[in-house]
Amino acid sequence: MQLRALRKEAIESLKDVGVEAAGVCVDWLLGDVLKMTRTEIIVHSTVEVTSAAEDIVRSGLVRRATGEPIQYIVGWTEFYGLRLEVDNRALIPRPETELLVDEVLRLTEGVPGCRVLDVGTGSGCIALAVKSQRPDGQIVACDISEDALALARTNSAQLDLPVTFLLADVEKGQSMAAVGYGFDVMVSNPPYIPTRELAALPKEIIQHEPVEALDAGLDPLRYYRALIDRASETVVNGGRLVAEVHSDYGSQVAVLARRKGLSDVRLSADLAGLPRMVVATVGHGRDLSRSSVDRES
Ligand SMILES: C[S@@+](CC[C@H](N)C(=O)[O-])C[C@H]1O[C@@H](n2cnc3c(N)ncnc32)[C@H](O)[C@@H]1O
Structure with missing residues (x-):
């Protein structure tokens, strides 16, 4: 599936269940799985996403749709310019x-x-x-x-x-x-x-x-x-x-x-x-x- 189509579908699926800042969540998830920056996600929107990567994105979307914070799903966040590992501990x-x-x-x-x-x-x-x-x-x-x-x-x-x-x-x-x-x-x-x-x-x-x-x-x-x-x-x-x-x-x-x-x-x-x-x-x-x-x- 093309990155552009996956991104669009993912944003719509999160919006449908009332997730705020759906675009930010989706880009964070895509960026984490595909090892791309937000700009790269937009610029290289026609690349094909492998089915293995698509599966990981889809399971992250299910977790986000049920309310899990995006930071726990990807396992990291940024604080004061530092990349910190985070989980429910x-x-x-x-x-x-x-x-x-x-x-x-x-x-x-x-x-x-x-x-x-x-x-x-x-x-x-x-x-x-x-x-x-x-x-x-x-x-x-x-x-x-x-x-x-x-x-x-x-x-x-x-x-x-x-x-x-x-x-x-x-x-x-x-x-x-x-x-x-x-x-x-x-x-x-x-x-x-x-x-x-x-x-x-x-x-x-x-x-x-x-x-x-x-x-x-x-x-x-x-x-x-x-x-x-x-x-x-x-x-x-x-x-x-x-x-x-x-x-x-x-x-x-x-x-x-x-x-x-x-x-x-x-x-x-x-x-x-x-x-x-x-x-x-x-x-x-x-x-x-x-x-x-x-x-x-
Ligand atoms: C609001 S969190 C802040 C965590 C982190 N400093 C931050 O700003 O993201 C409060 C922290 O205080 C810890 N805590 C709760 N009761 C405590 C206590 N009696 N003595 C020491 N730490 C405690 C919790 O385990 C938790 O990690």
Whole structure:
């Protein structure tokens, strides 16, 4: 079958069952199976697709039509310019989470050997993106899920970006002792969807992505309480906590951070203008760069 005909049929079949951005999904799938860029798919639209390749595309379309995310079907996604392996062991990294990476990079600019802790690392996306831009940084990442850590370690090895991945529960101070102390920045995209809101999520999320990566239980501030407590223990005086937030609860997270003694608390919006990230300083004392100089001397 000609590529052009297969592409047209595939897009129509996904549109028929209400899949959004059907063209993007189909081109991602075709590109992955045929090892072509999107431009090549358009330019070489008259090439013949082998029946073996057509079968793989068709089975991917069936999976997509039943709601499975395209990233799990092809097995990879892009985050901060890195190609990451993804599957249902961890959340699919979202573009808005790149804002956290930008912020961590801004905060660690000019900090030699910066130490960054990523809590709830999932696929390892934040930790690996930071390591890719701060090669001399010491990046530690933890998660409560052994499955997610296995995926993160695979990504670390494939990208040749050394990060220390550890099993730890942010809600248990003792468990977090293993990750160490003296971090310049603690960054986290924790689970933040209250259980009562889970049922309203699109089925491609709730039926395919790991619920423990999303579910904050009854209290939407649950993980922020733990993060703030752990930041006070593991981050240097003057270091920062950078956390992604649910847009409805961002200001409550900011109030909580101030109440628990963090300073310079800032709530930032994403490109759509929605509150998306809280940044706060741990303690009031020295600045970040000074803490690193102290460590080196
Ligand atoms: C929203 S996902 C974020 C994953 C990844 N950082 C990202 O941005 O795509 C939250 C992650 O926190 C982990 N997690 C849940 N509870 C945790 C806990 N008590 N301690 C540490 N990690 C936890 C989940 O396993 C999941 O990988």
